Structures are given as structure tokens and as C-alpha cells.
Amino acid sequence: MGQIIIVLVYGIIMGFATQAIIENKGYNDNWFWWGFFFGIIALIVAAARPQCVSSIEMNRGLAEEQEKQNELKRKDGRMLQEDGWKCICGQLNASYVGTCSCGRTRADVEDIKKKKEQEQNQAGESERLKQLQQYKALLDCGALTEEEFTAKKKQLLNL
Template identity: 45%
Template sequence: MLVIYLLAILVWALIWGFATRAVIYNKGYSDNWFWWGFFFGFIAFIVALSKGDNHYNETSEKPSIIRDTAFDKQILADGGWKCSCGRINYHYVSTCACGKSKTDVVAPVKTSSLSQEKQTVSDIEAVKKYKELLDAGIITQEEFDIKKKQLLKL
């Protein structure tokens, strides 16, 4: 009778051991909780159930709440960049984990229309200078034409 009783306890303990271990593995932990379940049974099982999910979803296209922290802000402050997928990358990372490259995501800083206008004006001035050089016979018509095309982007 005692043997049956002990066997029942053993089976009971094994069930809780395997159940607790399964819960822990399913939550993404690599620890083996079998013996916790084996010795503490129901209590260990409840503790295992109450533990947070340890999975980090690599394929998730949306950033998790956990990742939107002051730490990410610090990365951005240090010259990091935010990908369109939501990941925060260090400044030295050229390609995001999702496959997009930094240059595809982060648009180059656009020069203002004012500075573009200034650039055009200085280009015209330069062409005038080259025209003077041409008239003075210092450069040839061909050289002048090349420079004019370059500067005025014709």
C-alpha cells in the first residue's frame, strides 16, 4: 500500500515537473524548471505561469513598448537613426536588422532653397569669369563649354 502511495506522489511530482518546465520553455526561457515543479508542484507551476513572456519577436514590424525607452533616445542623441520599421540603430550601423540601409531610410538633409539660389548665382559668376578667360585667350572655347555645362548643369 505504501509503495502505491509513494508511486502516486512520484507521478504527481513528475506531472508538475514537466508541466512547469513546459510553461517556462513556452515563455521563451532556457532555464530548466523541472525540479522546481517536481518539489514544489502547484506553487512552482503558478510561479512559472506568472512569469513574463521572454520572447523577443524579431520579425515584429512594430516596435515594442519596452524598446521605446530613454536608452533609445540616448542612441538617437549620439547620432543613431530610427528605421522606418521602428528599430533604433546605432550611428555605426549602416543596415537595419530588417534589411533597409541607413541611406534608404534617413533622407539626406535638404539644402534650403536660399542656399541653392546662392549656389546658382555663384555658378553664374564663375561662368562669367571663365568667359573673361576665354575672351583673353587663356582657355579655349572647348574648355569653356565644358566648364559652363558643369557649372550650369546644362
């Protein structure tokens, strides 16, 4: 009789212990009877279970991720204000970042941007020269007066 009580008490203790472990891991399952009948084995199995991440926690994780990304976006805005630089790959980098994650250095990017600007300026320049030549031709054939030509020339050359 005494032995039965001891076994019962042991089973109940193991049942509660197993249940406590499984609840602690985030499971909603009832493991009391597993603990009650299998004792230490159920306890070990429960302890070996991976941590169950509930959907609420997962949502919280997503919200945190979202918040982090928002924070990054805000940082982008601040960075540009604080002398950050934008790589031609679209990545925004802080002023202290020398090399973009795409591998281009700030100097590279500025070179490329400068070259592009120069090319555009050159294109504009040759365009202006072409126009000037046309005006000169108009002057030569008498379609433009000297004054008109000079005015056009000043306009084109930003004099």
C-alpha cells in the first residue's frame, strides 16, 4: 500500500514537472500524463524539445524587424544630411564609410559621377559650338547681322 502511494506521488511530481517544462518551452500541449507514466524519460523528452515560438512572439519578431528597417531608413535620411554619400548602386553610405558594400569606394563613385558630369558638359559644349557654327554660317551668308551674331555668341558662351 505504501509503495503504491510513493509511486503515485512520484508520478504526480513527474507529471507536473514535465508539464512545467513543456509549458516553459511555449507549448500548449498537456504532458502531465506522459510525466506521470514515464517519469524521468518524459522529463528528458520534454527537456529535449526545441523552444516553441508562439505566433505572438513571431509577430513581435516581425514587428521588431520592421522597426529596425524603419530605423535604417531614418538613418539613411540623416546620413545624407550628415555628409553621407550615395553609391551608384543606390546604397547610401555614411560619411565615414569608405567602401560601399558593392565594392566601390567613395573616391571611385565620385570619379564616376564627375566623369559623367564632364561628359554631359562636353556634350553640351559641342552642342553649343555646333550652334555657334550655324550662326556663323548665317552671319556669313547675311542672314544674321554682326550684332545679332555677337548677341547669340554671348548667349551661347555664357559671356
